[in-house]
Amino acid sequence: MIEKVRIEESVREFIKGSGLFLVAVKVSSANRITVLADRNEGITIDECVAIHRHIEKCFDREAEDYELQVSSPGLDMPFGVIEQYRKNAGRKVQVTDNDGETISGILKNVTEGGFELEVETKIKGKPKELTEVSFNFDQVKSAKVVLSLK
Numbered sequence: 001m002i003e004k005v006r007i008e009e010s011v012r013e014f015i016k017g018s019g020l021f022l023v024a025v026k027v028s029s030a031n032r033i034t035v036l037a038d039r040n041e042g043i044t045i046d047e048c049v050a051i052h053r054h055i056e057k058c059f060d061r062e063a064e065d066y067e068l069q070v071s072s073p074g075l076d077m078p079f080g081v082i083e084q085y086r087k088n089a090g091r092k093v094q095v096t097d098n099d100g101e102t103i104s105g106i107l108k109n110v111t112e113g114g115f116e117l118e119v120e121t122k123i124k125g126k127p128k129e130l131t132e133v134s135f136n137f138d139q140v141k142s143a144k145v146v147l148s149l150k
Contacts, residue, residue: 021083031066078142
C-alpha cells in the first residue's frame with residue numbers, strides 16, 4: 001500500500017507556489033487514493049489532471065497497483081484545512097462545536113488560531129441584533145458552507 005504521507009509530500013511539493021492547497025489525501029486498504037485540492041478561486045479540471053499526472057509519474061503502477069481520483073472537496077464536505085476557512089470568509093457557514101452545538105453565521109476574521117461568526121439574534125418584539133461569536137479551531141468539530149438557493 002502506498003503511504004499517505006508520501007503522496008501528501010509529493011503533491012505539496014508539486015503545487016507549491018501555484019495558489020493551490022491540499023485539503024486531504026485518503027488511501028483505502030484496497031489502494032484507492034483520493035486527493036482533494038482547491039484554491040481560493042476554485043480548482044479547475046486541468047489542475048486536477050496535472051496533479052493526477054504528477055502522482056502517476058511519482059508512483060509506479062507496475063510496482064504497486066492503485067486507483068487514483070483527484071478532485072475538489074465539494075460544497076457539502078466539512079472544512080479540513082485553514083485555507084478553506086480563508087476561502088469562505090464572508091459566506092454563511094454552519095459550525096458544530098465539540099459539545100455538539102450547531103451555530104450558523106457569516107464567517108469573519110480568520111486567523112491562524114480561529115475565526116469569528118457574525119450571528120443574527122432574533123428576540124421577539126425587538127429588531128434583529130448582530131453578535132460576533134469567537135471560535136478557536138480546537139473547539140470546532142466541523143464547519144461547512146450553508147448552501148442557499150435564491
